[in-house]
Amino acid sequence: MSLLVRGATLPDGSRRDLSIADGRFVESSDASATVIDADGLLALPGLVDLHTHLREPGFEQSETVLTGSRAAAAGGYTAVFAMANTSPVQDTAGVVEQVQSLGERHGYVTVRPIGAVTVGLAGERLAEIGAMAQSRARVRVFSDDGHCVHDPLLMRRALEYVTTFGGVVAQHAQEPRLTIGAQLNEGALSSELGLAGWPAVAEESIIARDVLLAQHVGARLHVCHVSTAGSVEVIRWAKARGIRVTAEVTPHHLLLTEELARGYDSRFKVNPPLRRDEDVVALREALADGTIDIVATDHAPHPVEAKECAWDEAANGMVGLESALSVVQAAVVDTGLLEWSDVARVMSSTPAAIGLLAGYDSPFSVGSPAHVTLVDPTAHRSFSTADLHGKSVNSPYLGRDLPGRVIATVHEGRPTVLDGVLLAPEQVGADRV
Ligand SMILES: NC(=O)N[C@@H](CC(=O)O)C(=O)O
Numbered sequence: 001m002s003l004l005v006r007g008a009t010l011p012d013g014s015r016r017d018l019s020i021a022d023g024r025f026v027e028s029s030d031a032s033a034t035v036i037d038a039d040g041l042l043a044l045p046g047l048v049d050l051h052t053h054l055r056e057p058g059f060e061q062s063e064t065v066l067t068g069s070r071a072a073a074a075g076g077y078t079a080v081f082a083m084a085n086t087s088p089v090q091d092t093a094g095v096v097e098q099v100q101s102l103g104e105r106h107g108y109v110t111v112r113p114i115g116a117v118t119v120g121l122a123g124e125r126l127a128e129i130g131a132m133a134q135s136r137a138r139v140r141v142f143s144d145d146g147h148c149v150h151d152p153l154l155m156r157r158a159l160e161y162v163t164t165f166g167g168v169v170a171q172h173a174q175e176p177r178l179t180i181g182a183q184l185n186e187g188a189l190s191s192e193l194g195l196a197g198w199p200a201v202a203e204e205s206i207i208a209r210d211v212l213l214a215q216h217v218g219a220r221l222h223v224c225h226v227s228t229a230g231s232v233e234v235i236r237w238a239k240a241r242g243i244r245v246t247a248e249v250t251p252h253h254l255l256l257t258e259e260l261a262r263g264y265d266s267r268f269k270v271n272p273p274l275r276r277d278e279d280v281v282a283l284r285e286a287l288a289d290g291t292i293d294i295v296a297t298d299h300a301p302h303p304v305e306a307k308e309c310a311w312d313e314a315a316n317g318m319v320g321l322e323s324a325l326s327v328v329q330a331a332v333v334d335t336g337l338l339e340w341s342d343v344a345r346v347m348s349s350t351p352a353a354i355g356l357l358a359g360y361d362s363p364f365s366v367g368s369p370a371h372v373t374l375v376d377p378t379a380h381r382s383f384s385t386a387d388l389h390g391k392s393v394n395s396p397y398l399g400r401d402l403p404g405r406v407i408a409t410v411h412e413g414r415p416t417v418l419d420g421v422l423l424a425p426e427q428v429g430a431d432r433v
Pocket residue numbers: 053085145146147172269270271272298300301316317318
């Protein structure tokens with residue numbers, strides 16, 4: 001298949017045609033190429049999400065690899081890293097290979113499974129990290145996300161182990177003893193509402209410990225969903241000392257605050273919780289100055305019955321793949337903190353580099369795999385369930401006006417979204433002709 005993306009504006013502001021054939025960018029198109037008119041559209045490199053919950057195997061009522069891949073493509077993503085908290089847990093070569101194969105079969109995005117750090121995410125003994133790394137899935141990112149690897153000796157061993165093949169441990173930083181029963185950010189609001197709080201120090205103390213461990217063993221550490229101003233300070237300190245730490249922030253922590261918990265609408269219940277205005281300001285600045293390296297969605301689908309219940313019984317998590325780019329535009333582009341070229345870095349090339357995913361280091365250059373996201377940054381939409389393509393609807397943005405819209409997504413030279421419409425599985429899947 002060959003494509004000609006005509007007249008796209010690249011992140012650096014230059015305007016050019018993009019010729020694609022056999023999955024890669026080429027010098028020029030032949031007459032048979034399908035033309036995509038990109039006049040007035042911004043071309044970003046295909047987005048990469050380092051933190052997605054696809055729920056399969058085990059929680060298919062919330063999401064599957066297919067439905068999550070469709071949600072990702074609709075949001076402009078061409079690759080996602082699938083978190084390990086499935087059932088069975090992604091803690092063996094067999095399970096990670098299964099997830100990888102499902103992604104390949106559906107073809108909407110590249111699915112890279114994340115391996116669990118500990119068996120069953122139980123935090124007691126290391127999972128088969130080496131076997132997952134050597135499997136056909138070639139796992140390079142390991143995480144117990146949803147749980148913190150809180151035993152310092154296990155964390156040390158995991159960091160040492162992954163270093164032998166260049167991998168990384170992505171830590172869910174939450175000291176469990178400080179967050180028993182926690183329902184929202186700890187502070188004046190949690191006192192007022194009479195709900196158990198989730199203190200910032202529970203995140204900051206684990207990050208502080210882990211950067212010191214990473215320094216001690218010379219390992220690479222990645223910090224998931226950083227949510228507090230204090231965490232930013234710790235990471236800034238660690239980077240200044242040359243410690244090999246990278247960090248992510250979610251779109252929701254860049255835009256939303258704890259005040260939304262007042263209405264007890266559980267769409268706003270998430271782990272780590274929404275924080276204060278001053279945390280949002282610090283997170284935006286940290287993304288702009290490079291202290292925080294990437295944006296990752298933490299797309300966490302849950303069925304209606306897990307969300308439509310009392311706040312303290314509701315599951316933590318929000319879907320985020322289809323809204324991420326718009327939320328980033330609202331939070332940091334339209335506010336003048338980031339340029340589109342920075343967005344390309346924090347949502348594509350750097351997450352790929354952290355996860356050791358090849359093909360994203362020289363976007364749009366001849367010979368590179370053709371992953372493209374065409375965006376209309378001038379569009380506006382009232383975000384609705386029609387914008388959601390996964391199985392779950394627990395989005396905090398329903399009814400909110402969001403800027404920007406994904407018009408086309410091209411994964412390995414093949415469209416998954418065209419004219420703003422997500423293509424059907426038979427038009428996209430690996431068993432197509
Ligand atoms: N981020 C969330 O709020 N939820 C995550 C796991 C977790 O981090 O608690 C999930 O898997 O649902």
